Amino acid sequence: MLETFISIAFWLSSLITLVILVLLPTPYHPDPASRDESQSSPKNPNAKAKVTTQILVLGDIGRSPRMQYHALSIARHGGDVDIIGYHESEPHPEIMSNPRISIVPLPSHPAFLQTSNKLLFLFYAPLKILLQVVYLWNILAYRTKPARWLLVQNPPSIPTLAIASLVCFLRHTNLIIDWHNFGYSILALKLGSNHPLVKLSHWYERFFCRFAMVHLCVTVAMASVLKTKFPIKAPILPLHDRPASHLQPILDHQKRRDFILSLPESEDVRSSIVDGNIRTIVSSTSWTPDEDFSLLIDALCRYSELATTSKPYLPKILAIITGKGPQKEMYLRRISECKKAGKLGKVTIRSAWLSPYDYATLLASATLGVSLHTSSSGVDLPMKVVDMFGAGLPVIGWNRFESWPELVTEGVNGRGFGSSEELVDCLVDLLGDSAQLEKLRAGAYQESSRRWDDEWDPVAGHLLGFINIGSTNKVKKQTT
Template sequence: MFDIIINVAFCVSSLLTVLILLLPSQYDPRPPNSGETSSRPKTSVQILVLGDIGHSPRMQYHALSIAKNGGKVVIIGYKESDPHPDLISHPNISIVPIQPPPAILQTKNKLLFLIYGPLKVLFQVVCLWRCLAYTAPPSRWLLVQNPPSIPSLAVASLSCFLRQTRLVIDWHNFGYSILALKLGPTHPLVRISLMYEKLLCKYAFAHFCVTDAMRSVLQRDFQLQAPILPLHDRPASHFSPIPDPATRIDFLKQLPEAKDMSSSIEKGNTRVLVSSTSWTPDEDFSVLIEALLQYSKLATSNPNIPGILAIITGKGPQKEMYLQRIASLQSAGKLKKITIRTVWLSMSDYAKLLASASLGVSLHTSSSGVDLPMKVVDMFGAGLPVVGWSRFKAWPELVTEGVNGMGFGCADELSKQLVELFGDSKKLETLRVGAQKESTRRWDDEWNPIAGKLLGLS
C-alpha cells in the first residue's frame, strides 16, 4: 500500500513539474533599471487578428500608431495577403503568422459545418495557444479583434491570466450575429456563441468599439463594468483626395480596367463607380446588380444620362456566383451603357482608385445594426462621396445625408440616386466637397486621446 502511495505521489509531482515547466513566461511589470530606460519601449502590445492581417486595416492602424508612439508591437494573424508596407518595415513591429486551418475544414454546407466547425476550432486553439503563449514574447497588453470571438476570447483570456497581461477587446461587431447569418438567429449554436461572448468579454481590462451605438449595447446587454471607449474608424494617411481632375484621369488611363474607357470618362460620358466587397451574405451584391439593370434601361433611352464603369474590388466566397450572373446579363444585352469589372489592387493603387472615382457604393448591411463599414471610411479619406445601405442604427454616425453621401434601402432607391447624381454633376460635386471635408478627420486624431491614453503612449 505504501509503495502505491509513493508511486502515485511521484506521478503527480512529475506531472505538476512538467506543467510548471510548460507554463508560458510572464510579463515583468517592474520598472526598468536606470541603464535600460533609454532602450526599453514605452509599452509592449500583442495584437491578435484571427483573420488575414492584410485585410484588417483597423488592427494594422493600431499597430502603426503604437509603434509610432514608442511602443513595441507583435501582431499575430494569418498572412494571406501583403500587410501595409509600413507595418513590414517598421523596426518596432514584428509579425507572428498563425498556421491556417486545413482546406478540408472549410465548408459552406450547414450540416458539414456542424461537423467540421469544432475540428476547425480545436485546430485554431492549438495554433493560437502556441503563438500567444510561447512564440510571442510576454507583453503588457493584448489587443484582440472581435469577431471572431471563438476561440479567440477564450485563448486570449487564459494567456493574459498566465502571463500577467492586460486584455483589451476591440469590438468591430458581435461574433454571434455573424454566426447567425450562416445558421439563423434561433440556432442553438448562435445562442451558445452569445453566452460565450458575454462571459469571456468580462475578463477584459478595457474595451474599444467602433460606434456609440455599440457601446450602448455592450453596456445594456453585456453589462460590462470595464471602461468601454468608442474609437471611431478614421482613414490612414495613404488615403487622401486628388483635387486635380487631370491627375485623376491620368491614373485611370494607367489602370488596366479603366484605360480603354478613359477617353469617355474624360469627356464626361462615363462615370466611375467603385465598390469594395467581401462577397459575403452580409453584403448583398444583387442590390447593386438590380440597380444597374434599372439604370441601364433609363440610360439607354436618355442620352443625357452617362454610362457607368463599375469597378469592384475584393475577394470572397460568393464572387464566382455573381460573376456568372453578370456575364449572363451582359451576354443578354441587359447591361447597356454599363461595364462591370473586378480587380485586386495594392493598397496604394486602391487608395488612388478611390480618389479618382466619381462615386463609392457600400453594400454593408450590418448583422448587428451597430457596426460600420470600414470601406466608407476609406472612401471619405480619399474624398470620395458615398451611397450606401443605410437601414441600420449606426449609419448616421458615419454619413451625413446629402452632405457627404446618401443612404438607400433597396435597389430602386439606389438606381434613382445613381441617376440623380450622375445626371446632375452639381449635386455630385456638392457631395464630393463634403467628402473631402470629412477626409480631414484622421486616425491619429481619434486614436491618440483614446487608445494612446489607455496604453500610456499619449
C-alpha cells in the same frame, strides 16, 4: 509497502509539478532593461519600461485595416508590436518596414474546411475550431514573448476570446477587446437567429467578454448595446474608424483621370474616359452574406436601361469592385449573365485586387463610392466608407441600420438607400446632375480632415500609456 507507495506518490507529484511549471506560459513582467531609446539615458532613471502589445486577428492581417492602424499607432509612439493572424495578402507597406512591428503568421487551416454549404459547415466548424485552438494556444502561450497588452479583434469570437482570456490570466497580460461587430449576429446570417449554435455563440460572447480589462468599439451605438445588454463592468471606449494617412484626396482632375486610364480594368472604355462620357464608381466588398451584392447588379442593369432610353443625359458607368471573398465567383457569374443578356450596355463592371496605395488612389480618382454593407447587428459601420471619405470620395450606401448617421450626413457627404430602386435613384440624381455630386464631394473633402491619429491618441493612446494630455477628460466622458 506504505513507504513504497509514499515514495511513488512523492516522485509522481514532483514530476507532475515539474511538468506544470515547465508547460505553463511565461508570465509578463516589466523588463527594466527594455527601454525606449529616447528614454534610455542614465540621466533619466525614471524612464518607463517599453510598452509591448500583441494584436490578435483571427483573419487575414492584410484585410484588417483597423488592426493594422492600431499597430502603426503603437509603433509610432515607441511601442513594440506582434501582429498575430493569417498572412494571406500583403499588409500595409509601413507594417512590413517598421522595425517595431513583427508579424507572427497563424498556420492556414485545410482548404476543405472552408465551405458555404450549411450542412457541411455544421460538420466542419468543430474541426476548424479545434485546429484554431491548437494554433492559437501554441503561438500565444509559447512562441511569443509575454506582453503587457493583448488587443483582440472581435469577431470572430470562437475560439479567440476563450484562448485570449486564459492566456492573459496565466501571463498576467491585460486583455483589450476591440469590438467591430458581434460574432453571434454574423453567425445568424448563415444559420438563422434561432439556431442553437447562434444562441450558444451569444452566451459564449457574453461570458468571456467579462474578462477584458477594457473594451473598444467602433460606434457609440455599439457601446450602448455593450453597456446595457452585456455583463461588462470594465470601461467601454468608443473609437471610431478614421482613415490612415495614405488615403488622401486628389484635387487635380487630370491626375485622377490619368490613374483611371492606367488601370487594366479600364482598357475597354478608355476612349469614353478620354471623351469624358463615363463615370467611375467603386465599391469594396468582402463578398460575404452581410453585403447583398445583387442590389448593385440590379441597380446597374436598371441604370443602363435608363441611360439608353431616357431623354436626360446619363453618362456611362465603369464600376470597379475590389476585394476577395467566398461569394465572389457566384456574383461574377451573374454579372456575366447580365452582360450576355444585353442588360449592361451602358455599364462596364470589373473586379480588381489592388495594393493599398493603388486602392487609395482609386478611391481618390473615382466619381462615387458605393457601400452595400447591411450590418448584421445594426450598430457597426463599414470601414470602406471611412476609407472613401479619407480620399475625399462621396458615398452612397445602405442606410437601414442604427449607426449609419454616426458616419454619413445625408445630403452633405453622402446619401443612403434601402432598396435597389432607391440605389438607382441615387445614381441617376448624382451622375445626371453635377451640382448635386459636387456638393457631396465638398462634404467628403471636409470629412477627409478627420484622421485616425486624432481619434486614436486620446482614447487608445491614453489607455496604453503613450498619451498624457488634456484629452483625459474626453476619455473619462466616454467611459461614463
